[in-house]
Amino acid sequence: MWLDIFNPHVMGYTHKCNTLPGKLYRPCLSHCYPRVEGAKLLRPVEEIVVQSMDGTDSELFPYLPYILQDIWEIGTLPEIVLRLIEKHTANHSNLSVLDLGCGKGAVSITVARELKCRCHGIDAVEEFIAEARNKARKFEVAEQCVFECGDIRVKIHVITGYDIIILGSIGPVLGDYHSTLTQLSNCLNKDGLIILDDGYIDDASEYRHPLYETRSALLNTISDAGMIVVDESILEREAIAESDEHIFSCIRQRCQELMHTHPEQKSLFADYIKKQEEENDVLENKIICSTIVLSRCT
Secondary structure, three states: OOOOOOOOOHHHHHHOOOOOOOOOOOOOOHHHHHEEEOOOOOOHHHHHHHHHHHOOOHHHHHHHHHHHHOOOOOOOOOHHHHHHHHHHHOOOHHOOOEEEEOOOOOOHHHHHHHHHOEEEEOOOOHHHHHHHHHHHHHHHOOOEEEEEEEOOHHHHOOOOOEEEEEOOOOOOOOOOOOHHHHHHHHEEEEEEEEEEEEEEEEOOOOEOOOOEOHHHHHHHHHHOEEEEEEEEEEEHHEEEEEEHHHHHHHHHHHHHHHHOOHHHHHHHHHHHHHHHHHHHHHHHHEOOOEEEEEEEEO
């Protein structure tokens, strides 16, 4: 059953953010979404988004649209997701796809265009959503794609009925893997799949990182969450390095421009450049970057 996300009464959490003077502004997400999940207070969405973009300072949040303006495919490669969906599903045009942390919509638009299915993308950066909608019109899939500005930590509790859920390089936004998979299981149809694009540490490696588990630990967590690995696509290090080089060049250029226009924030942008260099080293040399297809245990 397809959730009628085209119905404004179903969407639930909607908000039009006010624009502050100047080109850069901070969307008002922290004021339009509740921060209570059970008895827990949720971390500010700005902090979560910056962390998912490999940053450490939430002050970077309003500058992200400028920094990433030259990059459409942020993180996950659309072609890999498309190939895995084609391989493991049938009746492609009837699929309902949820893309969490969709960025500028590259994955959803590619999938919708090639498979003629319907996609629902959610991201917390309003400018990303605006660009995703523009791209959907450009590629003539606007009637198949809905892009929504929102906090996915809230939205997942009020939406359901999806055949595919995509978690594309967004990090621990929903908590650890067990918490994430357990929560998302409620959003899936009976035979639905989760496509998880992330990284893990090879079991033979002595390297450790707070955001990455070893492969064996990840597989145990997946099993404990009541799911199994259906398929896996591992990126070659050469391809990762090539992609990183292009993305880093764009990010560095835009950060340098911001250092000139906002000298009082120079350290903020310099630190982000350094953090990108460190993260690229991790992706290219320390971990295994992988796209995994998961289903519920039968």
